[in-house]
């Protein structure tokens with residue numbers, strides 16, 4: 001079950017709802033049991049397209065406090081509001097039609113905002129307390145560099161959100177907005193395009209475990225159990241694709257060259273997945289990893305699977321690696337990669353250090369103000385007042 005908080009979280013949850021439509025249309029399976037959006041901002045909820053439009057799916061919180069206009073980046077206010085209105089979310093979860101089929105929760109928010117950043121740790125805690133047998137994961141979006149430069153609150157919100165989710169969530173997918181700009185500068189302001197790239201890696205991964213037709217079931221299946229065993233602490237996800245040409249030599253001709261080409265396609269897709277990870281990190285810092293190889297049934301074979309696995313083993317040296325194959329699709333060979341239980345993410349550490357600076361410098365500024373204030377009071381204490 002997917003639940004998005006704030007503008008960023010809501011839109012990405014909407015992306016998962018779209019992914020589910022695609023899974024239903026193209027593959028005849030459902031990959032999520034429900035998609036909800038939770039916000040203090042009416043306009044943001046109205047702007048969604050795939051999440052159902054009733055109040056049980058687009059949930060307005062803090063209506064009285066904010067008048068439906070957001071919390072203006074004050075994430076403490078986001079936390080306070082969800083403490084009061086969290087029951088609305090629990091009600092929506094409870095009344096989900098196929099709730100019993102839910103394997104896990106995925107809660108999503110942008111760390112730098114107010115509503116999502118403040119609400120996600122509190123709601124994660126509520127859901128964990130209430131549904132003790134289901135893991136609760138977070139997907140946290142980190143801000144663009146330019147936001148860090150111009151908006152004072154950005155670092156503080158991000159650091160407080162990261163600390164809080166780390167303390168409660170079973171695993172946290174980190175997604176760095178800045179990474180997606182660098183890949184393609186034309187999408188600088190195209191958040192919709194970024195959101196598509198954020199959700200895409202989940203498609204094959206979630207479809208593989210729900211597949212019902214035997215011809216699409218791989219030799220080694222990846223299902224919810226493998227994913228749950230893999231996810232822990234800081235986590236990143238990546239996705240790589242290698243196209244398969246339409247024209248093939250008739251069977252028998254050029255067989256050995258094709259075989260070598262196939263293996264190369266596998267390692268190329270794995271390479272892409274590594275360089276497209278949702279946040280820059282060192283693969284050797286991962287204690288757990290999972291990869292899924294998807295390819296047309298005719299292209300799938302053991303040597304391909306092993307080659308891709310060996311490549312990952314050489315780089316993610318400390319990780320317990322789980323893997324699976326999914327004989328599906330027509331035109332490409334895809335690798336989905338998850339690295340989890342990452343022990344040392346420099347970007348996260350940096351937010352903590354910078355937030356501590358921010359806190360101590362704003363404290364000094366406060367003390368300075370008080371001092372100046374005292375100065376005025378001292379200076380006019382002998383002047384009579386008209387009040």
Ligand SMILES: Nc1nc2c(ncn2[C@@H]2O[C@H](COP(=O)(O)OP(=O)(O)OP(=O)(O)O)[C@@H](O)[C@H]2O)c(=O)[nH]1
Pocket residue numbers: 005006007008009011012040041069070071072073074109110111112113114115116117141142143144147177191192194195
């Ligand atoms: N990838 C992505 N990032 C987004 C999107 N919308 C906002 N962000 C990022 O999320 C952060 C801001 O969070 P928002 O979700 O807008 O804030 P909010 O939770 O609605 O909180 P308030 O508006 O302050 O009430 C910034 O770092 C934005 O760059 C989106 O659709 N996609």
Ligand SMILES: [Mg+2]
Pocket residue numbers: 006007041044070071113115
């Ligand atoms: Mg907002």
